[in-house]
Amino acid sequence: MARALVCYGSSEGQTAAVAERIGDVLDDHDHEVTLVNLKHPPDGFSPSNYDGVVVGASVHAGSHQPYVAHFVRDHREELSQLPSAFVSVSLSAAHADEAERAPAREMLEAFLDETGWAPDETLTVAGALKYSQYGLLKRFAMKRIAGKASGDTDTSRDYEYTDWEALEAFADEFAALLESSREE
Numbered sequence: 001m002a003r004a005l006v007c008y009g010s011s012e013g014q015t016a017a018v019a020e021r022i023g024d025v026l027d028d029h030d031h032e033v034t035l036v037n038l039k040h041p042p043d044g045f046s047p048s049n050y051d052g053v054v055v056g057a058s059v060h061a062g063s064h065q066p067y068v069a070h071f072v073r074d075h076r077e078e079l080s081q082l083p084s085a086f087v088s089v090s091l092s093a094a095h096a097d098e099a100e101r102a103p104a105r106e107m108l109e110a111f112l113d114e115t116g117w118a119p120d121e122t123l124t125v126a127g128a129l130k131y132s133q134y135g136l137l138k139r140f141a142m143k144r145i146a147g148k149a150s151g152d153t154d155t156s157r158d159y160e161y162t163d164w165e166a167l168e169a170f171a172d173e174f175a176a177l178l179e180s181s182r183e184e
């Protein structure tokens with residue numbers, strides 16, 4: 001059993017749900033999971049108290065939550081000593097067309113460049129459109145963006161694009177990485 005940290009930034013809750021699902025899978029592999037919202041980390045919190053770390057963040061206006069970038073930059077040395085993974089949640093990752101998904105990967109790479117972190121595993125994850133949670137301006141802006149992208153512009157409902165099976169397969173792989181690194 002390894003101590004796994006799953007920490008995240010989430011503005012409308014989808015990355016929180018993604019982090020929880022990763023935590024559930026690691027728990028199924030008998031790892032001891034700690035879930036931390038990086039917006040409100042506990043006092044004295046440090047990744048060096050764990051055997052492996054997954055960091056999640058979502059994209060808004062082209063970049064991930066700055067507080068997640070700060071966390072990674074501040075703890076880069078500790079993160080480099082551990083098996084680690086970065087999961088980036090965005091709408092760009094939801095495109096059916098591969099070429100249209102390229103920005104999702106570019107934003108993930110930009111986060112790694114900006115923070116100087118080289119995790120073992122990375123994944124782009126399709127997020128959600130949560131019209132019910134947006135204020136008037138945000139709803140209007142997202143309706144325009146969605147109109148050009150998915151065409152999901154019915155603001156009386158929410159849309160979820162996350163491929164939970166692919167996410168679980170990724171978490172299974174990370175669980176295996178944790179296990180193998182503890183055997184070394």
Ligand SMILES: Cc1cc2nc3c(=O)[nH]c(=O)nc-3n(C[C@H](O)[C@H](O)[C@H](O)COP(=O)(O)O)c2cc1C
Nearest residue numbers: 010011012013014015058061062090091092127128
């Ligand atoms: C105001 C706003 C701006 C967004 N900007 C982008 C963007 O630039 N690129 C993108 O791919 N997705 C963008 N998204 C989509 C989010 O990444 C997506 O809704 C994701 O599920 C949010 O995750 P969270 O709920 O964990 O914050 C935006 C969403 C909102 C509400």
